[in-house]
Amino acid sequence: AKHFGKNCYKVFDETVKREVDEKVEIELGIGECLRNNKFELFFQPLFNVQQGRVTNVEALLRTKSSALSKFNIFQIIQTAEITGQILEIDQWVIREACRSIQRINEHMEDPLHISVNISALHIMQQDFVKNIKTILEETGVEPGWIDLEITETSLMESFDLNIAKLFELKELGISLHLDDFGTGYSSLNYLNRLPIDHVKIDKSFVDKMLQSEKDSKMVETIIALSHNIGLQVVAEGVEHEDQFELLASYQCELIQGYYISKPVNYETIIRFIQNQNIN
Ligand code: C2E
Numbered sequence: 001a002k003h004f005g006k007n008c009y010k011v012f013d014e015t016v017k018r019e020v021d022e023k024v025e026i027e028l029g030i031g032e033c034l035r036n037n038k039f040e041l042f043f044q045p046l047f048n049v050q051q052g053r054v055t056n057v058e059a060l061l062r063t064k065s066s067a068l069s070k071f072n073i074f075q076i077i078q079t080a081e082i083t084g085q086i087l088e089i090d091q092w093v094i095r096e097a098c099r100s101i102q103r104i105n106e107h108m109e110d111p112l113h114i115s116v117n118i119s120a121l122h123i124m125q126q127d128f129v130k131n132i133k134t135i136l137e138e139t140g141v142e143p144g145w146i147d148l149e150i151t152e153t154s155l156m157e158s159f160d161l162n163i164a165k166l167f168e169l170k171e172l173g174i175s176l177h178l179d180d181f182g183t184g185y186s187s188l189n190y191l192n193r194l195p196i197d198h199v200k201i202d203k204s205f206v207d208k209m210l211q212s213e214k215d216s217k218m219v220e221t222i223i224a225l226s227h228n229i230g231l232q233v234v235a236e237g238v239e240h241e242d243q244f245e246l247l248a249s250y251q252c253e254l255i256q257g258y259y260i261s262k263p264v265n266y267e268t269i270i271r272f273i274q275n276q277n278i279n
């Protein structure tokens with residue numbers, strides 16, 4: 001690499017240094033959020049096409065800390081996966097999601113479900129299932145109100161062991177959603193072996209859907225395949241009416257995206273749900 005010259009190393013060094021600095025900054029910021037309760041949950045509604053109303057919400061992590069304001073939540077989560085802080089975050093998110101859905105459903109005739117994103121590192125922990133059980137017991141929440149969103153990549157390591165854990169959760173009455181479907185290794189091979197109830201089509205597919213017939217056929221086929229093996233389908237990242245109509249015509253059960261609503265805070269989701277009940 002000699003012929004790249006001295007300056008090249010310097011640029012490289014500085015890029016690496018900046019990345020390391022950012023990681024440290026995020027790590028410290030996360031620590032502060034955990035200690036001083038500066039995380040909060042936002043909620044994004046999932047619209048049930050057949051029922052014509054919102055039946056689910058997804059809990060999405062947000063931070064109130066100014067130290068983290070220049071980073072997006074995905075960067076924060078990715079760093080937390082490296083530092084291991086994600087375990088404490090997951091713990092906080094699940095507990096807070098249980099408390100929130102408990103309170104939300106006090107207002108509801110038909111209880112809503114809440115989706116919680118679970119990190120790969122958490123699933124791999126030996127006490128993962130026990131952990132979830134403990135939180136359910138402590139918060140007294142109905143397990144049937146909880147949907148856990150897991151990704152295919154989070155299952156790849158120790159596949160059989162992880163599947164066994166998912167079956168245990170299923171037994172408790174929890175629903176499992178396969179998140180970001182189509183973006184990972186997507187082996188149709190094991191789709192049948194997972195105790196999931198929903199497949200969540202990633203935004204990247206929904207984005208392309210209106211571009212070409214090939215892309216829309218792809219989404220149509222994923223939905224038909226899922227239905228054929230007894231799974232329901234969520235589409236995420238739906239921003240336009242055209243996408244909504246097309247997905248509804250494919251019998252997609254749940255629609256999530258800015259077309260319905262952006263993720264919003266607790267007060268706003270309560271108002272959103274109450275308003276739709278009046279209509
Ligand atoms: P995800 O699980 O795939 O979540 C969907 C992301 O798409 C969310 O971004 C959501 O705000 C965004 N989104 C939803 N509808 C639309 C739309 O119509 N248009 C556009 N442009 N975006 C839309 P967010 O909240 O920034 O989260 C990013 C990722 O961070 C999530 O992707 C998830 O992987 C992770 N994440 C967020 N909250 C949590 C959490 O509490 N725990 C864990 N482990 N991961 C989380």
Ligand code: CA
Pocket residue numbers: 058117149179
């Ligand atoms: Ca998700």
Ligand code: CA
Pocket residue numbers: 179180202203236
């Ligand atoms: Ca996604």
Ligand code: CA
Pocket residue numbers: 117151179180
């Ligand atoms: Ca995800």
